[in-house]
Amino acid sequence: MDEQKVLSIKGLLDDTPEEYLSHKEKYENSIRKSVLFYKTLHSTEDENMSVDEKTKLNFRNIVTSAIFKDNSPFMLHNSMFIPTIMGQGTDEQREYWMKRAKNMEIIGTYAQTELGHGTFIRGLETQATYDPDTEEFVLHSPVLSSYKWWPGGLAHTANYCIVMARLYIKGKSHGIHPFMVQIRDEETHMPLPGIKLGEIGAKLGFNTVNNGFLGFENHRISRDRMLMKNAQVLKDGTFVAGSNSKLTYGTMVYVRVLIVSNMANMLAKAVTIALRYSAIRRQSQPKPDEPEPQILDYVTQQHKLFIAIASSHAFYMNAMWLWEIYYSVSLQLASGKLDNLPELHALACCLKPLSTIDATAMIEKCRLACGGHGYMLSANLAQTYGLATAAYTYEGENTVLLLQAARSLVKAWVGHVKGRPLKGTMAYLAGDSTVKAWDGSIDGIIQSFKVVAIRKISSVVKILQDYEKSGLSPEDAWNKASVFLTAASEAHGRAVLLSVYKSEMDKRAAVLSPPLRKVLLQLVDLYVTYWALEKVGDMLLYASITDKDVDELQRRYIELLAAIRPNAVGLVDAFDFRDEILNSTLGAYDGRAYERLMEEAMKSPLNAEPVNQTFHKYLKPFMRGKL
Numbered sequence: 001m002d003e004q005k006v007l008s009i010k011g012l013l014d015d016t017p018e019e020y021l022s023h024k025e026k027y028e029n030s031i032r033k034s035v036l037f038y039k040t041l042h043s044t045e046d047e048n049m050s051v052d053e054k055t056k057l058n059f060r061n062i063v064t065s066a067i068f069k070d071n072s073p074f075m076l077h078n079s080m081f082i083p084t085i086m087g088q089g090t091d092e093q094r095e096y097w098m099k100r101a102k103n104m105e106i107i108g109t110y111a112q113t114e115l116g117h118g119t120f121i122r123g124l125e126t127q128a129t130y131d132p133d134t135e136e137f138v139l140h141s142p143v144l145s146s147y148k149w150w151p152g153g154l155a156h157t158a159n160y161c162i163v164m165a166r167l168y169i170k171g172k173s174h175g176i177h178p179f180m181v182q183i184r185d186e187e188t189h190m191p192l193p194g195i196k197l198g199e200i201g202a203k204l205g206f207n208t209v210n211n212g213f214l215g216f217e218n219h220r221i222s223r224d225r226m227l228m229k230n231a232q233v234l235k236d237g238t239f240v241a242g243s244n245s246k247l248t249y250g251t252m253v254y255v256r257v258l259i260v261s262n263m264a265n266m267l268a269k270a271v272t273i274a275l276r277y278s279a280i281r282r283q284s285q286p287k288p289d290e291p292e293p294q295i296l297d298y299v300t301q302q303h304k305l306f307i308a309i310a311s312s313h314a315f316y317m318n319a320m321w322l323w324e325i326y327y328s329v330s331l332q333l334a335s336g337k338l339d340n341l342p343e344l345h346a347l348a349c350c351l352k353p354l355s356t357i358d359a360t361a362m363i364e365k366c367r368l369a370c371g372g373h374g375y376m377l378s379a380n381l382a383q384t385y386g387l388a389t390a391a392y393t394y395e396g397e398n399t400v401l402l403l404q405a406a407r408s409l410v411k412a413w414v415g416h417v418k419g420r421p422l423k424g425t426m427a428y429l430a431g432d433s434t435v436k437a438w439d440g441s442i443d444g445i446i447q448s449f450k451v452v453a454i455r456k457i458s459s460v461v462k463i464l465q466d467y468e469k470s471g472l473s474p475e476d477a478w479n480k481a482s483v484f485l486t487a488a489s490e491a492h493g494r495a496v497l498l499s500v501y502k503s504e505m506d507k508r509a510a511v512l513s514p515p516l517r518k519v520l521l522q523l524v525d526l527y528v529t530y531w532a533l534e535k536v537g538d539m540l541l542y543a544s545i546t547d548k549d550v551d552e553l554q555r556r557y558i559e560l561l562a563a564i565r566p567n568a569v570g571l572v573d574a575f576d577f578r579d580e581i582l583n584s585t586l587g588a589y590d591g592r593a594y595e596r597l598m599e600e601a602m603k604s605p606l607n608a609e610p611v612n613q614t615f616h617k618y619l620k621p622f623m624r625g626k627l
Ligand SMILES: CCCCCCCCCCCCC/C=C/C(=O)SCCNC(=O)CCNC(=O)[C@H](O)C(C)(C)COP(=O)(O)OP(=O)(O)OC[C@H]1O[C@@H](n2cnc3c(N)ncnc32)[C@H](O)[C@@H]1OP(=O)(O)O
Pocket: 055, 058, 059, 075, 076, 079, 080, 110, 112, 113, 118, 119, 120, 121, 122, 152, 246, 247, 249, 250, 252, 253, 255, 258, 259, 261, 262, 341, 342, 345, 393, 394, 395, 396, 397, 400, 401, 404, 407, 408
């Protein structure tokens, strides 16, 4: 996506900050901008580029942040509607629907979550009952809780959507399947008969995404509207099951992988804003005979911010690595080879939660590091937090995904104990869990994180087995142990994040100039040392670290902050975000934060006049005691 071309489109960037628009005006403005933006996107897209190339090209591209501070009502069209057609449609269905969707002849969304169910997909209640007489599916929302609730763009924007519904044939349920459903008339945009649509209301963020609700009243669609790549319903109502019922969950895995790269970008944006502001903001006078220092020179400020730079790099390296795995597994799935899907699912169930947990926390820390000005919406830190924290929940709520990963880890460990070989990212579980002397090296610390994961997984398996021996059902044992199951998944995820970041950097280090290699490896060192200190309890319990080693680690951490300080501004400048993309009074390249804060303040409609009409209507009578 050519940033210059996009950002030079007239009318695309807001003159009046959206914060001063009404809820309805914000939506209408976001539609106006979406149409402008997607016209350009469509005109500049290289049709010959593969999904793989396009995705990796866009990994660091967040030009949309310049246009939509709170995302676009079109976001589900590209991020889930099109990928689901690609992943779940037959060749014929792909041929027909991809053309219409890519040409923006139709606008789609992905409607899975219901008022009553989000996590538990097998509990979804929207019905798709097959009528062999008419060769149609009857879509119905039997109760309020079965209304689709949350899908982006569903309320007033999309005219088609992928509906995940429970398939019934002759009274028998055949599980959840994807259906292509037209929800609005293409000419009038009126909801079709038997379809109730609306928006779900104001939210913490995503307030220009037009998240909506959808209810069906016996709405009929033709048989060919079920996306039948993974399972089919024949004309006579015969159900042909797919090779794996979870293949219908493929779009979610795809988005979870993308979310890791998105967190890298969100965090990079926030730390660029906060760090640049910390370079121009001067405050206090620790040394009486010296001027107020840059707040960036306070080590506590460096502690708040430098880990965010390193974490953005770590998420980016892990995202690229995970995308390669995703893409190769998706090619294998296309040829019916499913055996690497569980590992991909488990990986995504670790890295999506950890990247969103860390990014959300660190973006908030970036905001807090800017004091009062960080609290201004014109700083664009609160909105960035809102976007990141949404990803904690959507595409699989984090706790639930960590428990999914734990399911795979427990199975792997139990299998290992029985002699079954471990493979891929879980192979290290077969490694030596007796720790060698702590050597404080980066590789040594990463190995300690692997030991922590091994020990946490093995001990939670022991807890599960003891509960079951005591007579608890597997389900009750699982629930009782679930806090430590998520902890075991987090430990595994940490080990993966650390080792992939290190190994991916090592691969790249050879081609870097010595100064660049030095500063990037300092970030790796900072990241590993930071997490060793964050998890010092686990290190003391499971690794061979001593209190003397901890003292050494703390000193090393402080030295690393000092070593990175001279390059800190250069490191965020290297993210190369244009001012329009940062969209922040505090983060602009020229450092004129105060002038920009004032310029933005003057855009408030309240500043258009010195005396607001409420003075004469209310205040004056009130102050004169006349109310
Ligand atoms: C280029 C850069 C671009 C950046 C853009 C990035 C951002 C993009 C943003 C897009 C906007 C997003 C808006 C949000 C959209 C949504 O939120 S859509 C709805 C998402 N909803 C979910 O994710 C629901 C989460 N719930 C689940 O996934 C499942 O219900 C569950 C939690 C996995 C549990 O399911 P259940 O059927 O109960 O499973 P179990 O009984 O536990 O058995 C699980 C077995 O199935 C396997 N499995 C489960 N899921 C998958 C999967 N997806 N793939 C493969 N396998 C799966 C699991 O491994 C278990 O297998 P066994 O252990 O062998 O039994």
